[in-house]
Amino acid sequence: MRLPARVLICSYRLGGTDGVAVEAGKWAWAFETLGAEVTTLAGEGQADRLLPGLAASASEPPSARDLDAALADADLVVVENLCSLPLNPLAGGALARALAGRPALLHHHDLPSQRRALAHLSPPPDDPCWLHVCVNRRSSAELRAYGYTAFTCHNAFDPDPEVGEREATRARAGLEGPSRRLVLQPTRAIRRKDVPAGLALAEAIGAAYWLLGPAEDGYDEECEKVLADAEVPVVRGPGPARPGHVVADAYAACDAVVLPSTWEGFGNPAIEAATHLRPLAIGPYPVAEELRAYGFRWFDSRRPSELRTFLDAPDAALLQHNAAIARRHFSLADLPSRLARILGRLPGTLRAQ
Numbered sequence: 001m002r003l004p005a006r007v008l009i010c011s012y013r014l015g016g017t018d019g020v021a022v023e024a025g026k027w028a029w030a031f032e033t034l035g036a037e038v039t040t041l042a043g044e045g046q047a048d049r050l051l052p053g054l055a056a057s058a059s060e061p062p063s064a065r066d067l068d069a070a071l072a073d074a075d076l077v078v079v080e081n082l083c084s085l086p087l088n089p090l091a092g093g094a095l096a097r098a099l100a101g102r103p104a105l106l107h108h109h110d111l112p113s114q115r116r117a118l119a120h121l122s123p124p125p126d127d128p129c130w131l132h133v134c135v136n137r138r139s140s141a142e143l144r145a146y147g148y149t150a151f152t153c154h155n156a157f158d159p160d161p162e163v164g165e166r167e168a169t170r171a172r173a174g175l176e177g178p179s180r181r182l183v184l185q186p187t188r189a190i191r192r193k194d195v196p197a198g199l200a201l202a203e204a205i206g207a208a209y210w211l212l213g214p215a216e217d218g219y220d221e222e223c224e225k226v227l228a229d230a231e232v233p234v235v236r237g238p239g240p241a242r243p244g245h246v247v248a249d250a251y252a253a254c255d256a257v258v259l260p261s262t263w264e265g266f267g268n269p270a271i272e273a274a275t276h277l278r279p280l281a282i283g284p285y286p287v288a289e290e291l292r293a294y295g296f297r298w299f300d301s302r303r304p305s306e307l308r309t310f311l312d313a314p315d316a317a318l319l320q321h322n323a324a325i326a327r328r329h330f331s332l333a334d335l336p337s338r339l340a341r342i343l344g345r346l347p348g349t350l351r352a353q
Helices: 019-033 064-071 089-099 137-145 166-172 195-204 220-228 246-253 268-275 286-292 304-312 316-329 332-343
Strands: 006-014 037-045 076-080 104-108 130-134 150-152 182-185 208-211 234-236 256-259 280-282
Touching (some): 019 076, 019 332, 076 089, 166 246, 182 195, 195 208, 195 256, 195 304, 256 268, 268 280, 280 304
Parallel strands (some): 006 037, 076 104, 182 208, 208 234, 256 280
């Protein structure tokens, strides 16, 4: 088995709470478990090396000289979405040119064809020394249709996550009494996350609504209006949770999770809800059906009566069923071996450990 001694993980932005950054952190852990030394490179956020020209908002790409210097000591470069979605085509093009002829894994969370505003653009770049790794089978099939070498590696999760503080978090959120139901939408607020649908579900069952992430991509004003008109209590951001325990406390505090998105490359809350033993009401995004095929028992976010009936008479067996599926098919413990198998298919030369 050929394993890289030094891995560089590169993205527009790292160190945040968005799905790309979270999964990049898991891959870093997996490569370290395999014995590699991992370094991170990003245009913004928290990374070992920052090249501002790689940021999605940068007006000028980094120079070829600066990129070559940043990549020089890596045996393998992992590109997290920077060459997938052309949020900054100049940065993506510069990185692709710097990686030509070098071993690289392009980890695709989204493709241009899957975003309405970008669907007319070309697919990601390709090179004989690269492998394309997608978070869903839909994307892998699309790239293979272009003649690319592409594999699927679903996102991975801790099947035994930290248990957060329920009552204390609810009290900090201003929720009075244990009878007040709370629906958690653990996403950012952007249009495709469909905040109005998540709020509508909470209103339909008389539950408070917690939107965990910030508004981004120009959705700020619209989001403020939607939430200002809410007919139920609204909790915004990670404030009620303890620093460093945001995810655990938010899941502990809620009674149900809603993921009403119209599109997700994966949709981490679909699996997180299972590992945190919370019922999930899910929207109509296409990849949800790929995940549902593993046997998850979810509710339809467009039919709130189904979730309300469950909450009136909770069924612990359903929650344990979903948790068992998450453990069997999406365990973080299996990620190193999955990456090792993918590395075995990588063309070109990797330095042996």
